[in-house]
Amino acid sequence: MTTTHSYFVIVGTRDDPLYEAEFGPMSRGDAGKRDEHRHLNQFIVHAALDLVDELQCGTNNMYLKEVDKFNDWHVSAYVAASGRTNWEGIVDESSRGTVGVRFMLLHDSRNQDGIRGFFQDCHELYIKALLNPFTELNSPITTTTFDTKVRAIGRKYL
């Protein structure tokens, strides 16, 4: 079955997920399997984070295309602008200045242009959510409007 299932995560500066969403046709009887998948998805994305960190130093682009592959799942990444700065000489754990907010997408079929558009729209949406004074930088994004809009963007591009 080549239905495009995708799993989208916004990862904060401390490698914790701020927002997760799944796209793709959902079948009712799949609830149990989806839970398993979610653990696996989180694991895959987490493993790919190191690759993202390495890659982002080498390029000025925000969209990092495909960074990893796991069985038949591809991982694409997009780095939000806050990861640009290079903090030379800061050694302590709490201030990992080179790490910004990353958008990760786990998908089972290639769709580079669509994914790039998806990431860019989500980035704009994320910036607007940040402008809300009641959200804090690393806290999970729970507003329903954000969720609805991400799903709409997902339907548009994926």
Add this chain to the structure above:
Amino acid sequence: MASGTGTRARTAGDDIWKTRVEKINAELFTMTYGSLVAQLVKDYEDYSEVNKQLEKMGYNIGVRLIEDFLAKTNVGKCADFKETAETISKVGFKMFLGFSPAVANWSADGKEFSLLLEENPLAEFVELPEDAAAELSYSNILCGVLRGALEMVLMQVECSFVSDVLRGDDTTELRVKLVKFLEEEVPMGDD
């Protein structure tokens, strides 16, 4: 007659906005106000208290703002409360916030009116958290500003928000009620 005052006020307001007012970046303004409210919420943890503080802060701003307003606009005394309303909307709001809310919903005795805010620069991009939506009056500072400014020109008013798009309503409506006209008070210590 009423429309005459209205148009005069509008042109005066537009003119002042274009020429005699310094401008700042809107996003900076919105973010400053937003972090102010967010911090108050964190500090007080009680939304009605936050509303009270915002109103108090607004009052302090209003009593000073009126001086700036009178200096820049040079308007004379308003003939009646209706003229006051038009001036607030078309000159006051226009000068300080860049837009002019509609004046509507006059009460039968002419002592209450509403300002309908189509846009609210204080609240761009803001989404209230669930528990705040019921109680927090996000733009309550405006209520205080109006109360303070009008008190300096000898009108005692009560202001409150009857509806707010941030709380899920269709419009943002600010109700202004004239309580009474104040007498000029002789300063203490004069013989």
